[in-house]
Amino acid sequence: MNSQRFKADAGTHPTSESLTAFGLGLCDDAESVEIEQHVETCELCCESLARLPDDNLVRQLSQPSSKAGAEAEVPNVSSRFSLSPQPSAEATSDQALQILKVLQSHSKYQFVGKIGEGGMGVVYKVRHRLMNRFAAIKVISPERLPEQDAIWRFRREVQIAARLDHPNIVSAFDAEELDGIPCLVTEYFESASLDRLVAQHGLTVERACDIVRQIAGGLQYAHGQGLIHRDIKPQNILVSKEGLVKIVDFGLARGVLKSTAASAYKTSEGWIIGTPDYISPEQIQENPIDARSDIYSLGCTFYFALAGKAPFAESSRIEKLGDHLKTEPPDVRIAREDVPKPLAAIIAKMMAKDPNSRFKTAEEVRVALQPFCSGDPIITPQSPTRSPNSIGRRKLLLAVILSSLSIAITLLALAWMNHSEHSPVVNITPSMRERPWRLLVIVPPDVSMPEFDWLHAVLTSADLDFTLQATSTVQSLDYIKSIQPLASVQDASHDALIFVGAEKPEPSELSKRGYRQEVERIVSDFEHAGKPIASFGSGLWLLGDLDMLRGKRIADCSHSDSHFKEASGGRWQTGKTLVVDGQLVTCSNMELGEPFVATVLSLVPKE
């Protein structure tokens, strides 16, 4: 930072680089003092500082360490350092404590006990004093909360969800504010979540079918009311001892809480929880979604219920996103021999990449599963069931009978699976890829640091083996594995090319002739090799400058002026911020960093 050391009395603002470094505590002493003096009075710089993206250290500090939760003997950073005292190991945050206090003497609810802790927050069991029935109160963890001014929206959405009345859906009663802390009050349901059930006992094929069929029943009803769940996964499925199945967290879909959007997998989720195992391709790419997105997630959940692991369990997080987009899921029969072939076909159809190839409605799924379920359904179907043609049905029954002959073998397999569920080590498989991904990032000399930091943060937080090569020296970016001069860049040593933006869109560095020639050469090398070329944020300007947008579908960028848009000749996709056209990926929303990288990697040609 020596070249442009900032002086507070010079009457200028620090460069965004210096400011970023300051905000993250990366400046040396002398410069810190100067910038502090400036920041003390400069509103403008404060505004930039307040919007600074987190780096690795800051992210780690705010991360609830692991899913330790209740049994934590080792407190994590956040609980060790929250402001109020921590009288018990059980309370994991200020808020939980506060809620406990409130509930001790609440007029409506009486505190009974803690039920558990999930990604969304802590759940308590309470008794409704007046109605004399149990209810569950979910205290939404602070990072999942909408912005202050959106709380009313949260309430409204929850009220919509509260209208859902179906035996297979946990009813939401209301969004309450307990002492100013937004909580969700729902029906109390004595049960275990599906992931736990599978981990502990495994499921017979019949049982799994029955569970999925019930979920499909609940979904069909909710879809009919115009609600899509968006986060169907084993953790959101509750099963009672009697076999009744209920879906939780309806109405907490994206847009209500900051939870289930693809981008929410980015940071605040711990290391183990929150892997995108059940997300649909259209959700990853931020395409419009409908009921069929839930069907995809239900397919993945079904797969989990039978195989004991999600379809792409072995991949890293980013690879998973790519797998959902591109890779055919393994046949469930590889993990579970006793699954009849027609049933495996149903699961595969639910998990089809193209929504048009899936079942159109949850009802279709429910009907298709009917033949595989045992005895009387626990829940009477909401609508009359059409029976599949009888020959088909008899064949299916035969398959079921034949498969039950191998029960002994299945039991053995289950025993083994149970064991493996309990010893996590067995589950850990190295990434499928033999060598790290190699990404080349074209870094303009006046790179936009926030963009670059975002991209880098996504890559580092994604448990992804990668080498980042940049083409220009960027100060204080010691995490770049190597700097390559443009002239020596070979496409052969890289998987994909990513452009990040410059601080100011124009005049572009590309106007320098030598630079432009080199960049054009690199681009055409990548094009010839069929490797993906992508732009992140304002990297779009550079692509436009290179005339690479012409005729292509391009992510909408509200910041771009209309002149640029027109001149580029691109087909701007209104309202879409992550767009793929052939091997060209454009992303104009930094929040979508992870799906962006996943999309780019999914386009890398097979070796």
Next chain:
Amino acid sequence: MDVPRIAIRDPDVNSTSLSLLQRLREDPQAAGWEELVSQYGPLVRFWLKRNGVSAEDADDVAQEVMTVLVRRIAEFQRQRTGSFRRWMRNVAVNCMREHWRRNRHHAKATGGSDLLAIMHQLEDDCSSLTKHWELEHEQYLLGILLDRIRGEFQPATWQAFTLVVIEKLAPSVAAEKLGMTVNAVLIAKSRVLKRLREEGTGLIDA
């Protein structure tokens, strides 16, 4: 509005302070080596237990790790290169191996083999279990580091940092809560992060 300004300086930045790692190597006693070791034990115990090792085994290994760490201070002082995390991990793996060797005849069927499997994975620098271990190690260490530097700051500075960085409140919300300007909150954040990085040089990836 009467806005309390934060003091110009919190820690004395003009004396270039040694990082914790440097101080540990110069004078382990003074830098609180034993305290660090005693804080390290629970992490090992907790971590092993969560990965399926029986409570007994986890306790034993954690105890061993602490004993060994105290004993091997000389080696630690000699070792000037290589990462601290890795060295710690090596110590832990060695303790596990030792424990397993001693107890394999009467180890419980599952506990013993779990320990063995974890050990093998931890020996591998690239295994996902290793990555997981190092991540948690890092988080834990951050907690210890924060503990150590906390006293150097004015309470207001510390609170601002806590609210904004650890509890992730928006700076404006934190400012309102603490009756500070947003400017002061952001400066507080910068100061503590800077000090944390200094203290953690060589110990954390920051």
